[in-house]
Amino acid sequence: MTIKTKSLSSALLNKIQTKKATIGVIGLGYVGLPFAVEIVQRGFHVLGFDKNQEKIALLQNGESYIADISKEKIQQLLAHHQFEATYDFSKLSFVDVVIICVPTPTTVDGTPNISYIEDAANDIGQYIKANALVILESTTYPGTTEEIVQPILQKHGFVIGQDLFLAYSPERVDPGNSNFSVSNTPKVVGGVTSACLEVSKAFYETVIHTNVCTVTSPKVAEMEKLLENTFRQINIALVNELSQICYKMNIDIWEVIDAASTKPYGFMPFTPGPGVGGHCIPVDPKYLLWAGQQHGISASLIEAADKINDSMPNFVVERLEHYLRTQNIKLSQAKIVVIGVTYKPDINDSRESPALRVIQQLLDSQCALQIIDPFIQTFPIEQSLFNTVPLTEEIIQNADAVLILTNHSKIDYSLIDQQASLIFDTRNTHFLFKNKNYYKL
Structure with missing residues (x-):
């Protein structure tokens, strides 16, 4: 590290450690907004950037669109002038540290779409001042930081590790998790150079209350997240x-899992469900598949897992159809109440939710559907929007079956137990159902 580089990194370190640095967060979604709030609560001034003007307008008016962040919290930050939401990316010129938390979807064929990362890097390169820190947190394939972001920043005249510092640290946000948040979940970080690593490690040690694990390169950190x-x-x-398999053999899979969980070593319990959802599990392994293909490696185990999880919505519908037949009811003529649209309980995120695929199959079967989800008012199925309805005794009484796809805690399961003709529970909901026609996945 040259004397000039050491001087620049020391100056930035001092601004971070004395909390005089202004922090920018690009992408105010399920990752970026909670992190921005956390940074403000650690005593920093934060500028939040997003190109979605509707999101910016909501935040500027003291509203929140994420269940984990209350509108009261946003209003408090605005009142103390600690947080500003903007779509004016020229304000990156005021920022000392910028965190990239933009989406990283895949295309239909599973190819990584990193256009959001590229756009963010170009905006940063255009407006950021020298002696700043850039950290990519978006989940992506190994090599993105050094092969995509670094060249873009260099194109704007910066020398990485000298007058601009660059690192990768994967986000570990788990929406709805009350035990682990941004503040107490350990961070992994890899810097492009030793100076980049030093500055980025110091930043995370200042804004979170847990361990910061350093690795030898951004590629290691990128691969770690995919693992x-x-x-x-x-x-x-x-x-x-x-x-x-257990269904065909008349074995209760949940009892099997409980029994296996008594072993104090060598076993970690996972539970079945109607599929996998959210932006991470259905998407991230595809990045690893793609990366393997670029190096001539076929990740057959990952492909097989993807196919199994993709088969679950169909398995759920087939099981429901079977249970209805025991009541002499055809699926096409049934009235079905679906509980839950979101991919996990007690959040308002339906991205990649397996419930959407189950609902689509039920719609294709021509049965009558009513959807109940206390966290979602409307949701998309292909090109159409559907509305949820409140849970009432009349709705449950009139249904031929209740299908539980998401085990929200705000559902009156005792009412369902008492009034439903048939219950098919894909989540082993933690309620002692006594209904004689109660079935678990």
């Missing part, structure tokens, strides 16, 4: 496949 979610995808696929 996390692919690990989950494969284990969920295993237990989903076992649930299908």
Whole structure:
């Protein structure tokens, strides 16, 4: 590290550690907004950037669109002038540290779409001042930070590790998790150079209350995140496949999982469900598949897990159809109440939710549907928008079956137990159902 580089990094470190640095967060979604709020609560001034003007307008008016962040919290930050939401990216010129938290979807064929990252890097390169820190947090394939972001910033005249510092640190946000948040979940960070690593590690140590694990390169940190979610995808696929086998063998998969969980080592319980959802588990392994293909490696285990999880919505509908037949009711003539649209309980995020695929199959079967979800008012199915309805005794009484796809805590399960003709519970809801026609996945 040259004397000039050391001087620049020391000056930035001092601004961070004395909390005089202005922090920018690009992408105010389920990752960026909670992190921006956390940084403000650590005593920093934060500028939040997003190109979605509707989101910016809501935040500027003290509203929140994320269940984990209350509107009261947004209003408090605005009142103290600690947080500003904007779509004016020229304000990046006021920022000392910028965190990229933009979406990283895949195309229909599974190819990574990193256009949002490229756009963010170009905006940063155009407006950021020298002696700033840039950290990419969006989940992506190994090599993105150094092969995509770094050249874009260099194109704007910066020398990485000298007058601009660049690192990768994967987000670990788990919406709806009350035990682990941004503040107490350990961070992993890899810098392009030793100076980049030093500055980025100091930043995270200042804004969170837990360990910061450093790795030797951004590629290691990028791969680490893919391992996390692919690990989950494969284990969920295993237990989903076992649930299908257990059904054919008349074995309760949930009892099997409970029994296996008594082993104090070598086993980690995963649970079956109607599929996998959210932006991480259905999407991130595809980045790893694609990366493997670029190096001539076929990740057959990941592909198999993907197929198993994708088969679960169809398995759920087939099971429901079977249970209805025991009541002499055809699926095409049935009145079905679906509980839950979101991909996990107690959040308002329906991205990639397996419930959407189950609902689509039920609509295709021509049955009558009513959808109940206390966290979602409308949701899209293909090109149409559907409305949810409140849970009432009359709705449950008139239904031929209640299908539980998401186990929200705000549902009156005792009412369902008492009034439903038939219950098919894909989530082993933690309620002691006594209904004689109660079935678990």
